[in-house]
Amino acid sequence: MTGGAQGCAKVEQQQSNNGIVAEIEKKITEAFEVFDRESNKTVDARDIGYIVRSLGCFPSEAELHELLAKVEEEEEESTGFIHLEKFLPVMTKVLLNRSYWPIPEDVLLHAFEALDQNKCGYITKEDLVKYLTEEGEPFTQEEMEDMLAAALDPETNTLRYRDYLSKLVVDETKILPFNV
Amino acid sequence: MLLLLLLLLLLLLRGVPGKHEPSQDDTASLCPASPAVLTVIRAAILIQNWYRFTMARIEMRRRYSLSIFRSIEYADEQDQLQLSMFFTFMLDHCTNPDSVSPTSPSVPQGVDECLSLTEFEEKIDVPDSYCGPRLSFPLTVGDANALINAFRNKEQLHARYVLQLLCETRRVLKLMPNISRLSTSYSKDITICGDLHGNLDDLLLIFYKLSVVKMPLNQGYPGVTRMRYQNPFGGKDIIDDIVKESYMFKARYGFTKEVSRKYKIVDILWSDPRSQKGCTPNKCRGVGCYFGPDVTSRLFKRYKLKMLIRSHEFKREGYEISHGRKVITIFSASNYYEEGSNRGAYIKLGPDLKPRFVQFQVSKHKHRLSLQERVGTIESSALKSLREMIYAHRSELISAFEQYDLNGSGCISVPDWAAAMESVLQLELPWRMLRSQLAQMNSDGEVDFMSCFYDLKVDQPIKEAEPALVETLCRYRKDLEIIFNIIDKDNSGLISLEEFSQTWKLFTSYLGIAAQDESLDKLVLSVDHNKDGHIDFSEFLEAFHVVHRLEKKANL
Numbered sequence: 001m002t003g004g005a006q007g008c009a010k011v012e013q014q015q016s017n018n019g020i021v022a023e024i025e026k027k028i029t030e031a032f033e034v035f036d037r038e039s040n041k042t043v044d045a046r047d048i049g050y051i052v053r054s055l056g057c058f059p060s061e062a063e064l065h066e067l068l069a070k071v072e073e074e075e076e077e078s079t080g081f082i083h084l085e086k087f088l089p090v091m092t093k094v095l096l097n098r099s100y101w102p103i104p105e106d107v108l109l110h111a112f113e114a115l116d117q118n119k120c121g122y123i124t125k126e127d128l129v130k131y132l133t134e135e136g137e138p139f140t141q142e143e144m145e146d147m148l149a150a151a152l153d154p155e156t157n158t159l160r161y162r163d164y165l166s167k168l169v170v171d172e173t174k175i176l177p178f179n180v
Numbered sequence: 181m182l183l184l185l186l187l188l189l190l191l192l193l194r195g196v197p198g199k200h201e202p203s204q205d206d207t208a209s210l211c212p213a214s215p216a217v218l219t220v221i222r223a224a225i226l227i228q229n230w231y232r233f234t235m236a237r238i239e240m241r242r243r244y245s246l247s248i249f250r251s252i253e254y255a256d257e258q259d260q261l262q263l264s265m266f267f268t269f270m271l272d273h274c275t276n277p278d279s280v281s282p283t284s285p286s287v288p289q290g291v292d293e294c295l296s297l298t299e300f301e302e303k304i305d306v307p308d309s310y311c312g313p314r315l316s317f318p319l320t321v322g323d324a325n326a327l328i329n330a331f332r333n334k335e336q337l338h339a340r341y342v343l344q345l346l347c348e349t350r351r352v353l354k355l356m357p358n359i360s361r362l363s364t365s366y367s368k369d370i371t372i373c374g375d376l377h378g379n380l381d382d383l384l385l386i387f388y389k390l391s392v393v394k395m396p397l398n399q400g401y402p403g404v405t406r407m408r409y410q411n412p413f414g415g416k417d418i419i420d421d422i423v424k425e426s427y428m429f430k431a432r433y434g435f436t437k438e439v440s441r442k443y444k445i446v447d448i449l450w451s452d453p454r455s456q457k458g459c460t461p462n463k464c465r466g467v468g469c470y471f472g473p474d475v476t477s478r479l480f481k482r483y484k485l486k487m488l489i490r491s492h493e494f495k496r497e498g499y500e501i502s503h504g505r506k507v508i509t510i511f512s513a514s515n516y517y518e519e520g521s522n523r524g525a526y527i528k529l530g531p532d533l534k535p536r537f538v539q540f541q542v543s544k545h546k547h548r549l550s551l552q553e554r555v556g557t558i559e560s561s562a563l564k565s566l567r568e569m570i571y572a573h574r575s576e577l578i579s580a581f582e583q584y585d586l587n588g589s590g591c592i593s594v595p596d597w598a599a600a601m602e603s604v605l606q607l608e609l610p611w612r613m614l615r616s617q618l619a620q621m622n623s624d625g626e627v628d629f630m631s632c633f634y635d636l637k638v639d640q641p642i643k644e645a646e647p648a649l650v651e652t653l654c655r656y657r658k659d660l661e662i663i664f665n666i667i668d669k670d671n672s673g674l675i676s677l678e679e680f681s682q683t684w685k686l687f688t689s690y691l692g693i694a695a696q697d698e699s700l701d702k703l704v705l706s707v708d709h710n711k712d713g714h715i716d717f718s719e720f721l722e723a724f725h726v727v728h729r730l731e732k733k734a735n736l
Contacts, residue, residue: 023594026595026598027613030610030612030613031240031610031613034240034244034613035243038454038455038456039464040454040455049232050236050239050243052236053240054236054240058230058233059229060225060229103229103230103233108226108227110223111223111224111226111227112227114219115223115227131223131224132224132227132228135220135221135224135225136221136225136228137228139231143231147231150551150552
């Protein structure tokens with residue numbers, strides 16, 4: 001390629017990159033504004049988790065705190081509210097770098113199997129509560145109750161995890177909007 | 181398999197900063213013999229992570245569903261203000277004065293021109309075959325009981341009693357000042373409710389909880405029984421409140437017109453508190469403003485107030501406290517948008533001025549629905565309303581889409597699609613997030629814009645009708661029903677073809693759209709089944725009810 005053609009290709013790439021970035025910023029702004037209750041480009045810091053995850057990311061709680069710390073660094077004073085202009089650059093980078101990669105379904109299956117000591121295809125309610133409220137990044141009581149209400153088979157009081165997973169995956173594939 | 185190993189390695193290497201120090205367990209699992217060797221800690225983290233992701237998605241869906249409801253509601257509110265202005269226009273420009281006579285009781289009147297109670301009795305007959313409640317004025321406790329009972333059983337009240345109730349309400353309200361000052365004895369609590377929006381079930385629940393009604397809701401209502409009335413409002417008659425709440429919204433048009441003309445207090449009634457200082461225009465509603473804590477402080481200082489309690493705004497928990505506990509929003513209509521959308525609440529306030537909130541929610545279901553089920557219901561309902569609005573703006577949307585479709589392929593990029601949707605509908609919704617529910621994409625990642633309209637059609641396809649005409653009739657269906665009801669002076673449900681045509685011409689000229697006379701005439705003639713020169717307008721308008729294809733399938 002001649003210098004001129006290379007230059008053109010570079011400009012095109014630049015424009016297309018700008019296009020991609022602009023589109024990512026639009027998606028972030030949309031998700032942000034759903035939680036912007038006062039229509040003044042701010043959200044409650046406690047809602048950041050919902051926004052980041054709705055954009056297709058799987059941060060752990062610790063990673064979420066890191067992200068929040070990075071954003072709040074930019075804020076002049078800590079008010080518990082996050083401004084869009086501070087959040088946007090941080091989140092754009094997250095999406096461009098594909099940080100917090102999604103957990104594939106089969107990895108999740110192995111996770112359930114690891115908790116199923118006897119390999120019988122289900123986990124008892126007691127075991128589930130023990131693992132999820134005591135290990136890893138523990139559930140709050142409310143989170144545990146909500147999960148049990150949705151996932152537990154009421155007749156046997158166990159979690160049949162294959163069934164639960166297939167139900168989850170169907171719901172998700174219906175509505176995953178952001179394929180960056 | 182290898183890929184899985186690599187993925188696992190990646191995950192494990194990311195680590196969990198701060199939570200666990202690298203331990204024997206973790207190091208061992210860095211070199212797994214097989215993918216099944218996940219420690220319990222790792223497994224727990226993965227599951228918790230995935231679960232929180234799922235919950236976040238559900239919360240997002242819930243929030244944008246509420247955004248959809250609210251945006252459509254506010255757009256509707258603005259339309260209705262427009263509609264009341266049209267009534268004025270109509271009366272001024274009416275070409276057929278006889279059908280809209282000033283003595284007709286169904287036309288919105290000026291304040292002093294209403295018929296009296298006895299005149300209603302003389303002019304409107306209640307047939308012997310009517311088996312709903314029969315009212316006498318002034319209303320008694322027995323009458324109020326009968327009304328409540330009737331509505332619980334989903335009975336209809338005869339039009340004459342409705343008109344008489346409205347008349348009585350107006351008489352009572354006229355005697356009261358614009359701003360009522362109430363007082364109660366020092367030791368008693370007062371109970372403050374917010375908007376009910378005509379939810380009788382919520383009202384009865386509140387009454388039951390306040391021991392105003394003896395009967396708990398779920399028991400059968402064995403005929404008319406005596407109810408013990410307390411006066412939580414200290415001095416005001418309970419019956420007035422029932423009448424006001426149940427019927428007031430029907431008188432809204434006349435009221436709105438009156439208020440905006442006489443008092444210019446739309447600003448006061450329609451403004452919402454926000455955390456931002458000062459007064460900024462209320463973009464969501466298009467009327468009134470947002471007022472900040474500094475405005476509240478100034479107001480309190482000036483009028484020596486201690487607390488401001490107001491309603492008018494949907495709140496998921498039924499209430500919200502703002503401006504440093506000085507302003508409370510109370511909303512008493514549970515499930516306002518849809519089953520499961522929100523709780524209602526009321527306030528109990530003692531002389532210490534410390535509010536205690538009581539929340540409630542009426543539910544049809546016997547068992548508690550899971551969060552997923554509740555959000556699913558709310559979301560489908562919201563999307564249904566949105567799709568109807570999309571259908572009603574079909575031709576505008578198509579021309580907006582076509583502007584972006586330079587090569588006529590029928591497909592445009594997602595950003596272009598989103599821009600077109602917003603420019604036509606102006607609802608400030610997250611279009612990219614909603615796209616998968618509203619339109620289909622092709623393999624190149626572009627939106628097939630005509631797919632927005634695939635699942636929607638009008639119930640009875642009328643061959644004689646032009647699509648543009650059908651669309652207009654769809655969009656203004658509710659407004660037209662109201663207008664026709666007003667013209668229908670003998671409440672027969674029928675209006676003459678002449679009246680229909682003239683009203684339509686007037687309406688379209690007011691809106692500034694093409695009347696499409698010829699196509700309308702053809703259409704109307706086709707609907708006049710018995711060729712007697714009159715049409716049943718309810719039946720006619722029913723034909724323009726937008727039906728969702730999937731719904732039809734379910735009903736087959």
